Amino acid sequence: MIGIVSTAYFTVKDRPGIKTVKKYWWRNVVIQHLKFRGKAFIIATTGYGKANAAMVITYLMEEYPSLETVVNVDLALSTNDKFDTTDTVLATKFIYRDADLTVFKDIKYGQIVHEPEAFSFNTEFVNQVKNFKLGVSDGIVGTADMLIYNSKQFKEMVDKYGQTIDVIDTEAGAIAQVTKKSSVNFIALKIMYNNALSPWDNDPLHKFKIYETTNTLKYLLARLFNLLSSRLVLDFTKNNNDELEIINELFELSHDAWPKMFKKNVVKLVSGLGPSLMLIDKKGVTPEALDIVEVMKKKIEDEGPSKIILGEDEWKNAPKKWLRKLMFLQNIHVNDDELLWNKSAKYDLQTEKMFSIEELAKQIAKVIADRSQDKSSYTYDGGTVIKKHLLVALDASISFYITHNETHEFVETASQGSQLVANEFMKFLNEQLAEVESPFSKIVIYIKIPAMGAAKLPVYITTKNKVNTPISFSGYSQKDQKVYTVVDITRNDYDPLKVGSFKVTIRLKNDK
Secondary structure (H helix, E strand, C coil): CEEEEECCCCCCCCECCEEEEEEEEECCEEEEEEEECCEEEEEEECCCCHHHHHHHHHHHHHHCCCCCEEEEEEEEEECCCCCCCCCEEEEEEEEECCCCCCCCCCCCCCCCCCCCCCEECCCHHHHHHHHCCCCEEEEEEEECCCCCCCHHHHHHHHHHHCCCCCEEECCHHHHHHHHHCCCCEEEEEEEEEEECCCCCCCCCCHHHHHHHHHHHHHHHHHHHHHHHCCCCEEECCCCCHHHHHHHHHHHHHHHHHHHHHCCCCEEEEECCCCCCEEEEECCCCCCEEEEEEEECCCCHHHCCCCCCCCCHHHHCCCCHHHHHHHHHHHHCCCCCCCCHHHHHHHHHHHHCCCCCHHHHHHHHHHHHHHHCCCCCCEEECCEEECCEEEEEEECCCEEEEEEECCCCCECCCHHHHHHHHHHHHHHHHHHHCCCCECCCCEEEEEEEEEECCEEEEEEEEEECCCCCCECCECCCCHHHHHHEEEEEHHHCCCCCCCCCCCCEEECCCCCC
16 A cells, blocks of 8 residues: 655546545545555645644554555755756655754754654665656755745754755655654655745745646656556666656556557566567566657647746746746636637647648658668567567647538547547558568557547557568548548638537647
8 A cells, every 4th residue: 555645635536447445534634545546545635744744644554554655745845956846856865954952962963862863765665766767856855844934044954964955845754754663665756846045935936836836746646656556567767768758658548558559468567678668478488579769759848837827917027947938828828617628729830830640640650661670689588589569659739620521510529539530640651651561560659639538548559460561550441531521720720619629639849
């Protein structure tokens, strides 16, 4: 069982794969017991301060004896110039920054009598989380029932303590002290709201920074839940960031099911052996290789938030580094009760180059044809790997809607719409790759689609042929082509009634 402790309150809705077993109040704490993908999680929302944190973690350890791991996920303030808003620190070392018992012999500032100078954790679980490469940095957390408002306070504390503290909070040190006395693993993931040494209490960007930080927290938790609930043995230590981004999304959308598209009995994913991943079965005797390639990687750092409206007065003193985000906000205004995918077409068309399905299919086909020239094989544990596969992830900007040729009604069903999207791509892919032979046992193209009722819908386009035969993707239906029309909205048609229904938007960096 894994525990998530935070001062933030997370609302969890039951849906496929997620079930609320129990939700209740204890003292001033909200406890949510969940089953996520078959694994048990406890989410505890606690108040601020060391006493509240110690009380909660003690209760959880006594009430849930099967608790193995506790993760403190929260917003915090940075005292290190290299950490900015939304940066995340993975902390495994904790001290008290308001404990001064130096009157006792051999006790250092920040240390409690009969306790270590710092509470440190270096367990297999820590390595596992680091292995996920969630975009986090290492840092030391200083905990106290007080905040630091200026550099003078911080300097006085560091002069006493004698080493740099990267993050200040009011909970993690107490949780670390309690869990250190047991066999429970503990780490803290702290998302930076602001730098404590800057005048943050009257920050004109306060609303914007809170929005971005809490959004990062939700994003981080979602990925952590998916990876920690996996039943597979995961080793991503040698994967690059682009590959990890794709792998994380696949876990988010399809969880443990996606590796089985390539190998049915896979129990372990291992990186660093030549291909992007090696798919290993329980006995390890028939490993299969998987290469991952992304077509047209987007620049995540260039994107601003999708939903927020700020007044002009709040941007008077905005630093230059926020100007790009301000420009984003001026181009898109989406209220919480509106559907982003119904509004995003206008923004995309104003700021990014749009691509037709045919153009993108040609680029995908070129990547597959180039990769198919490599007939070499991989080795694992001294033996030759017989099968290798290719996963092509598409990250692009293309918007369209689908209409019925006879009734002229829009297709609004997500499942049917995603099939038609795949069908449209397959038409062009099969034309482009008709003469290409590949050494891959299976080629899968993965496209992610925002749609009503889901954060994203995965679309998988799969080959139907085996290795060393002309590439052909299965599932294409000429019947669908006669019944439906895919309308490209790059014809400058901004009619919200027309770009509504099942309009698909997939982002791609602007190649100018």
